[in-house]
Amino acid sequence: MSLAKYRHAFVLGLQGNLVYRWNFAVRASLSLLHLAYVFILWGAAFSGQESLAGFNLSQTLTYFVTILVLQFFISAMNEDYEVSEEIRNGLINQFLLKPIHYFSYRFSIFVAARLVSGSLALIPLLLALPLLWPHLEYPTATWTYVAAVPALILSAFLQFTLAYCFGLLTFWFLEIQSFIILSLAVETILGGQVFPLDLLPAPLYELSSYLPYYYQMYFPAALLTGRIATPEAAIQGLGIQLFWVLALYGVAQFLWLRGLRRHTAVGG
Amino acid sequence: MRAAQYIRIWLAGARYSMVRTMMFRGDFIMWSLVELFWMGVNLGLIGVIYQHTESIAGWGPWDMAILVGTSLLVQRLLMGFFWTNLFEMGRNVRTGTFDFFLAQPGPVLFMVSTRKIDLDGFLNAPIALGVVIYAVNQLGLSPTPLQWVIYAGMILCGLAIHYATLLFFISLVFWIQSAKGVEGGYFALNEFSRLPREALRGIASVVFVYGLPLVVVTNVPAQTLRHGLELHHALWLAGAAALWLSLAVIMFHRGLRRYTSASS
Numbered sequence: 001m002s003l004a005k006y007r008h009a010f011v012l013g014l015q016g017n018l019v020y021r022w023n024f025a026v027r028a029s030l031s032l033l034h035l036a037y038v039f040i041l042w043g044a045a046f047s048g049q050e051s052l053a054g055f056n057l058s059q060t061l062t063y064f065v066t067i068l069v070l071q072f073f074i075s076a077m078n079e080d081y082e083v084s085e086e087i088r089n090g091l092i093n094q095f096l097l098k099p100i101h102y103f104s105y106r107f108s109i110f111v112a113a114r115l116v117s118g119s120l121a122l123i124p125l126l127l128a129l130p131l132l133w134p135h136l137e138y139p140t141a142t143w144t145y146v147a148a149v150p151a152l153i154l155s156a157f158l159q160f161t162l163a164y165c166f167g168l169l170t171f172w173f174l175e176i177q178s179f180i181i182l183s184l185a186v187e188t189i190l191g192g193q194v195f196p197l198d199l200l201p202a203p204l205y206e207l208s209s210y211l212p213y214y215y216q217m218y219f220p221a222a223l224l225t226g227r228i229a230t231p232e233a234a235i236q237g238l239g240i241q242l243f244w245v246l247a248l249y250g251v252a253q254f255l256w257l258r259g260l261r262r263h264t265a266v267g268g
Numbered sequence: 269m270r271a272a273q274y275i276r277i278w279l280a281g282a283r284y285s286m287v288r289t290m291m292f293r294g295d296f297i298m299w300s301l302v303e304l305f306w307m308g309v310n311l312g313l314i315g316v317i318y319q320h321t322e323s324i325a326g327w328g329p330w331d332m333a334i335l336v337g338t339s340l341l342v343q344r345l346l347m348g349f350f351w352t353n354l355f356e357m358g359r360n361v362r363t364g365t366f367d368f369f370l371a372q373p374g375p376v377l378f379m380v381s382t383r384k385i386d387l388d389g390f391l392n393a394p395i396a397l398g399v400v401i402y403a404v405n406q407l408g409l410s411p412t413p414l415q416w417v418i419y420a421g422m423i424l425c426g427l428a429i430h431y432a433t434l435l436f437f438i439s440l441v442f443w444i445q446s447a448k449g450v451e452g453g454y455f456a457l458n459e460f461s462r463l464p465r466e467a468l469r470g471i472a473s474v475v476f477v478y479g480l481p482l483v484v485v486t487n488v489p490a491q492t493l494r495h496g497l498e499l500h501h502a503l504w505l506a507g508a509a510a511l512w513l514s515l516a517v518i519m520f521h522r523g524l525r526r527y528t529s530a531s532s
Contacts, residue, residue, distance in 0.1 A: 044463075185305040189312055195316045199319065
């Protein structure tokens with residue numbers, strides 16, 4: 001399989017997303033408002049005590065800053081809608097006639113989009129860095145960063161594949177927005193974006209660690225901020241994450257093949 | 269126009285929205301669940317934090333539940349009455365479909381703001397109110413009927429403030445042709461309404477308590493249920509509502525003067 005066509009898709013994705021650079025920049029700037037809210041809320045919660053669940057205020061704030069950066073680098077943003085639109089408008093027909101793997105094509109564009117959004121998000125964050133710096137406290141152990149690299153790649157893949165699956169639901173449903181927003185709500189809480197998951201009661205935390213949402217955002221963020229305590233726990237997490245990547249990719253292929261059977265291409 | 273005519277027009281819009289909602293019942297149920305789940309996310313955050321601490325800026329868990337419930341109640345009412353209308357206004361101005369409202373036999377702002385209602389927004393409003401009532405009971409408070417009436421009035425002031433700030437920023441569409449980002453901005457700013465006023469200090473207090481009335485909208489009604497009416501706070505809330513409504517109406521009509529039809 002030639003990779004050149006996906007390189008072209010990647011370059012087109014870069015160009016296409018640079019058009020929306022101001023949208024990303026505005027979104028990143030607004031996320032600083034969210035960060036201000038987080039700092040105020042958690043600052044008030046820590047008032048009068050050194051630690052919550054074994055982590056101090058700086059470690060907790062570092063976690064939220066990391067989550068924010070990761071959102072712009074590995075989150076699926078509107079990939080589900082793009083897939084959905086292409087199915088609904090019949091634009092997908094052109095891919096059925098060409099020797100191109102639709103999943104890989106969309107993934108190439110996703111990688112380009114995150115490169116653009118992630119880079120742009122760094123600008124307001126760098127401007128705010130003098131304010132953030134005194135609160136940042138990252139771990140010193142090298143193994144956490146070594147484990148974080150594959151975790152980040154797998155997380156991006158997981159994020160994209162889940163969004164892709166939701167987009168493919170358009171083969172069956174005309175309107176998928178409510179599914180997406182509902183999934184986003186689940187992902188927001190079980191992905192650790194609202195609070196670090198280790199603050200949950202132990203049985204709930206244990207349960208969440210077997211769900212795919214845990215590996216979408218929390219797991220790499222927890223590795224980068226020292227919330228995964230041992231290399232063994234990191235390896236086990238990577239194993240479960242790989243399982244979910246493969247499982248969801250299987251689901252995506254299944255939905256694609258079944259969906260195409262229902263799809264009717266009309267037009268000249 | 270007399271008040272009865274306004275009510276008749278609004279009821280006609282509400283009837284149309286209801287019929288339309290019942291045509292897409294599955295969607296209605298899904299969106300109601302979505303809204304309910306998001307409310308759960310907000311309450312879940314508070315629940316988890318209070319597993320590890322007893323107080324946030326002097327507010328206990330059930331005090332915070334009153335605050336968060338109040339914030340959700342105002343937000344649900346905004347979603348139910350105005351959200352879709354105001355965002356459609358932004359789109360309509362850009363595409364020229366806004367002409368449709370200019371041709372209607374009624375004040376433009378009224379027609380724009382009340383054309384549709386979202387039932388899924390309303391459906392969760394009683395749940396938000398339920399959270400507030402439950403929290404009040406857990407605290408052993410017994411607000412008098414008058415306190416509840418004042419609370420309801422304050423919620424309406426809060427709704428007016430949210431409506432006005434949203435209208436103010438959406439009206440920018442008359443100048444900049446796109447209201448993209450306002451939605452994200454609204455949700456980002458609205459998070460501050462779930463914070464106790466005592467948690468905000470320094471510049472944050474100046475911006476979010478005195479500049480934008482986000483914290484006042486929820487803290488004043490919640491404090492009324494917790495500690496009774498404080499007149500100067502009530503006047504502050506009412507004054508903020510009047511001020512923001514005036515600013516929004518001026519902004520809208522200034523924008524309207526600039527509007528040139530884009531349709532053919």
